[in-house]
Amino acid sequence: MQSLLLRRLWPDSGSVSLRERIRSGSGALAGILVTGLIGGVVAHHGAVGPALIAPMGASAVLLFAVPSSPLAQPWSILCGNLVSALVGVTAALWINDLFLASAIAISVAILAMLSLRCLHPPSGAIALTAVLGGPAVHDLGYSFALWPVLGNSVVLLAAAIIFNNLTGRPYPRAIKPTPADHGTADRPATQRLGFTSEDLDDVLKDYDEFIDVKREDLEEILRRTELRSYRHRAGRLDCAAVMSRDVIAVAPGTSLNEAYHLMRAHHIKALPVTNDQAQVVGIVTQTDFLDKAAWAAGRPTIGVRQRLRLAQSGATAPNETVKDIMTAPVKTIAPEASLSEAIIMFAGQGLHYLPVTRSNTKLAGILSQSDVLAAMLADQAVLEAATDARQPV
Template identity: 55%
Template sequence: MRTFLSRFLPELTPVSKRERLRSAAGALVGILATGLVCRASVPAEALPILIAPMGASAVLLFAVPASPLAQPWSILGGNLVAALVGVTAAAWIADPFVAAACAIGVAIALMMLLRCLHPPSGAVALTAVLGGPATHALGYGFVLWPVGANSLILLATALLFNNLTGRTYPHHRPAGPRTADPPSGARVGFRAADLDAALEEFDQLLDVDRSDLEQILRRVQMRVYGRSSGPMTCAAIMSRDVIAVAPEAPLSEALRLLRRHRIKALPVTDERARVLGIVTQTDLLDKAAWDRSGPRLGLGRRLLLTAERGRAPHGCAADIMTAVEPVGPDMPIAVLVPRMSEAGLHHLPVVDADGRLIGIVSQTDLIPALLAEAGAPEAPARIHTPAQPVPA
């Protein structure tokens, strides 16, 4: 009986308690902000303040913000299109149930055509048809208020809340190098064209971004590789004689260290050797302005840092460093490779249990390690055979 009932339960992606709490808190803040702003904008007795489909939109925007169905164009375009279709159907079709069916069917077709599919928009179309005299009296004004206003305020809240709590919204993958070559992680294993062909054969809409699906599959691929490879870890390949720089060191000092030691990255550490970030050649090229005296902070970078920190920058290493998450010495290189590839990093600091810098791993260190593992002979299989009878 339990097995039969389990077929009706969806297999949701496992998430942490923190993520569950963030989703619930986001929906609470989003609906509350939408209701309060709309109530303050118009008299309560004049127009509807909050429509029910916004609750479903809140689930998507705050619980699954990475979904293609939860992106800004999805909620704005989907809700407005569905409202237009619903109002038109209510005006031209006398039977409310026929009008409701036509409204939802046409709305889905248009949303898929315009790439703004948003499931709660089906409820918006239904509300426009079956909302009663108050809704019908609004006519096409229903599209702007409450549908447009509710959608816009809820979206604005989602943009603020998700980004302030550590999510990237609208959802997108970090941009890679602007060259014709595919990203380094996509040059082995399956190709992007293989995934596109498989999705075309599947021929069903998936509630997951295509790039996310590719990233998940490549992580699975690297985990399979990790099981088949040896237990080589960061400790075996890392550079231990690491040149670091203090966060308050001038940009000219960082440049001098890179040139003097012929290296391409400098971990930024505090007085306890704890890693704060990393300064690379790319950071000096992209985040600093140059003149005859060397690198310095440009006006645009200074204004940006001042707005972020609430104080003026000092033109030091901390002002251009890249935030990184260090790794431990026991991390297998099969886990390290996809982490560096996905983040677009060429160097990662290695820290001990107390967070102190003990080494650094570069892509140059990884190449011979991966080649060595690829060429390592496999252990001979142990075949157990029944004992042969001893001849008399």
């Protein structure tokens, strides 16, 4: 009984590495220190109120320990803290009873944050501070919302953006790119496996509670789990058993016209690009010719748009060669990788061809979606034949 009670009280959360714990603590140290120092300068010269308020400590926990949370995004901290401060000041001005003013301030702040989609738990403490802060806060009136609340929030947020990105943790969370639209009614490949986005939306609607994870991140986690499960269940073949070994490859300095004619002559739609050591440095596909090359008198050339793209990326001046349109860096797969891993890469990243490389990045072969499909169908046929042979007649 006691063990069951302890398990209920102990949080059921994923383990965090020592490196991540140190990074979170160091970020909070830097963020609060910078916010306090800047606040001290502003408060000393402007006489605008406290240099630093306690709720910033709670905001620091979110910004540096769980920066991927929807509760820790810039809109949440800035709008949540500002709105809650305004609500708290209003409650303090109009309601004399401190307990009633505190309760109403918290209640209205939560309602406002949920309505404005800027829920930020430390903002509740800001609303309470506006009511219970005493004369030092009450004398500021609505200017309390600008300083120290908004001022502290902006400085702490700036520190979080700089620190998180410098330590390799993207913040704020970027919006995931929309899968390429092929102009058809078909869903992206990953959405044809298992549940649909609409299924997830319906479940979340039925759940009807705030979940501390972005909907896009939740879907990504579920889809990766589904693909990983599929990888465990599917196929025993590896890429080496299926890949094309007699690969037509080109060098970065191969002319566009020569590469194009190679593709046509061999009836292929992708050419790995290798250097003098046979190491894969890119891939040029039919799509690259369509999207990045211009055509003049039936010959591929480099148009104005592609020249501008190359100039913006800092590439060398184009000279009508493969390096001017190839995709680099290129996704590759090892010969010993299972076909199910290749399926995940094809489906999850929208690829059609995968160069197969050894550990030294030298080209060993190339794998296409059709290669994988044919192999898996053949593998399934062998399994069915074996099953039939074992059954009694």
